[in-house]
Amino acid sequence: MRRVAIVGAGIGGLTTAIGLQHAGWDVTVFERSGANTQAGAGLSLFGNAWRALDSLGVGDAVREIAGREQHTRAGQRRRDGRWLAVTPPHALRELRVVHRADLHRAFTAELRPGTVTYGKGIDRTPEGFDLVVAADGLRSRTRASWPGDPGLRYSGYTSWRAVTTRPVDLRDEAGESLGRGERVGLAPLPDGRVYWFGVASMPAGTRFDDEYAEVRRRFDGWHSPVAEVLDAIDPAALVRTDIFDLARPLATFARGTTVLLGDAAHAMTPDLGQGAAMAIEDAATLTHLLGSSPVDEALRAYDVVRRRRTQAVARRARAMGRLLQSRGPLRDLVLRLTPPAAVARQLAALQAWRAPGDRSDLAELQLPGSGIEKPEAGRPV
Numbered sequence: 001m002r003r004v005a006i007v008g009a010g011i012g013g014l015t016t017a018i019g020l021q022h023a024g025w026d027v028t029v030f031e032r033s034g035a036n037t038q039a040g041a042g043l044s045l046f047g048n049a050w051r052a053l054d055s056l057g058v059g060d061a062v063r064e065i066a067g068r069e070q071h072t073r074a075g076q077r078r079r080d081g082r083w084l085a086v087t088p089p090h091a092l093r094e095l096r097v098v099h100r101a102d103l104h105r106a107f108t109a110e111l112r113p114g115t116v117t118y119g120k121g122i123d124r125t126p127e128g129f130d131l132v133v134a135a136d137g138l139r140s141r142t143r144a145s146w147p148g149d150p151g152l153r154y155s156g157y158t159s160w161r162a163v164t165t166r167p168v169d170l171r172d173e174a175g176e177s178l179g180r181g182e183r184v185g186l187a188p189l190p191d192g193r194v195y196w197f198g199v200a201s202m203p204a205g206t207r208f209d210d211e212y213a214e215v216r217r218r219f220d221g222w223h224s225p226v227a228e229v230l231d232a233i234d235p236a237a238l239v240r241t242d243i244f245d246l247a248r249p250l251a252t253f254a255r256g257t258t259v260l261l262g263d264a265a266h267a268m269t270p271d272l273g274q275g276a277a278m279a280i281e282d283a284a285t286l287t288h289l290l291g292s293s294p295v296d297e298a299l300r301a302y303d304v305v306r307r308r309r310t311q312a313v314a315r316r317a318r319a320m321g322r323l324l325q326s327r328g329p330l331r332d333l334v335l336r337l338t339p340p341a342a343v344a345r346q347l348a349a350l351q352a353w354r355a356p357g358d359r360s361d362l363a364e365l366q367l368p369g370s371g372i373e374k375p376e377a378g379r380p381v
């Protein structure tokens with residue numbers, strides 16, 4: 001039986017473990033932290049993530065914890081609540097918002113007991129395995145030990161995230177609201193609780209004595225129901241994260257029998273809500289390729305296909321972040337004047353992941369009324 005070591009039990013590590021264990025590999029996952037340490041925030045998963053989860057055989061199990069699809073009015077608003085742009089509903093293939101802790105529980109339940117060793121940090125590439133998957137996140141030690149690691153780049157903005165402790169009525173409206181160098185995001189969870197995030201431009205490492213008080217000071221005056229949502233947040237559960245991405249695209253994701261996956265390979269800013277989806281796509285692609293080719297060939301193919309796709313998405317995420325954080329009137333004009341068909345086309349490209357070689361359901365990706373043609377197989381966004 002082929003043996004794989006996976007470093008990191010985040011979204012990328014766990015989905016890879018599921019894919020390879022189902023495919024008959026002997027899987028060992030090493031995780032530095034203890035079990036159940038997932039921060040209490042939400043995660044948006046778009047159609048491409050669901051397609052990749054289906055390909056890994058866990059789509060329906062995860063749908064059970066994710067609840068129904070989002071059909072709320074979504075897009076970008078001003079801080080006073082006036083809509084700048086409404087996302088064309090048909091452009092969102094399958095958008096569901098999940099609680100990260102629920103997602104980790106669902107993934108772990110798919111693995112044989114004992115697959116993950118918690119409290120075990122890995123400092124150098126483990127030996128005695130046919131394959132090592134480094135899914136050790138933004139600050140990957142594996143990537144740092146490779147020649148040409150570009151390091152990280154601060155985006156210029158920080159974030160706060162939380163899930164409310166009780167349901168809050170969003171009146172069927174969700175998405176992002178934009179101020180001057182500040183943003184708020186609202187998304188409903190299946191049980192009526194709300195995933196909330198705030199973003200603000202400031203130097204990296206800025207800290208406040210009372211982070212919750214800072215959030216209230218910045219966002220209380222925004223449109224309803226932002227203050228109501230903030231009332232329903234447990235201040236102790238607020239997660240603060242400075243936003244970084246890779247300073248430059250990596251030249252390769254694979255070296256010998258070691259491969260980088262997820263944020264370790266292509267950390268991106270969260271402005272398109274695609275980082276976790278890309279990690280799941282990586283896992284599904286790698287599983288698929290290893291099912292039909294020897295390890296060295298599979299890693300070569302993975303490197304080519306995944307660098308092309310993820311580096312294009314990372315570029316676009318950064319550009320979107322720059323636009324949304326900009327302070328001038330030009331931003332609102334751009335958002336108001338972008339034709340819905342162009343937005344739909346971009347979203348279709350983002351959501352167009354397929355397993356390598358799978359062309360069976362291209363017709364499904366055509367969006368009625370959006371002017372979208374069949375995407376070419378493997379075309380980067």
Ligand SMILES: Cc1cc2nc3c(=O)[nH]c(=O)nc-3n(C[C@H](O)[C@H](O)[C@H](O)COP(=O)(O)OP(=O)(O)OC[C@H]3O[C@@H](n4cnc5c(N)ncnc54)[C@H](O)[C@@H]3O)c2cc1C
Binds near residue numbers: 013136264279
């Ligand atoms: C504010 C914010 C909002 C986001 N929103 C979304 C969203 O809505 N949708 C979306 O798709 N993505 C979103 N993302 C991105 C998403 O969170 C990441 O892309 C995703 O979690 C990456 O998963 P990963 O498994 O690659 O890395 P991680 O989740 O970081 O997991 C890495 C794991 O490796 C472990 N580890 C690290 N070093 C070692 C070591 N030496 N030995 C052993 N274990 C180690 C860590 O403890 C961790 O558990 C968001 C990110 C941020 C910051």
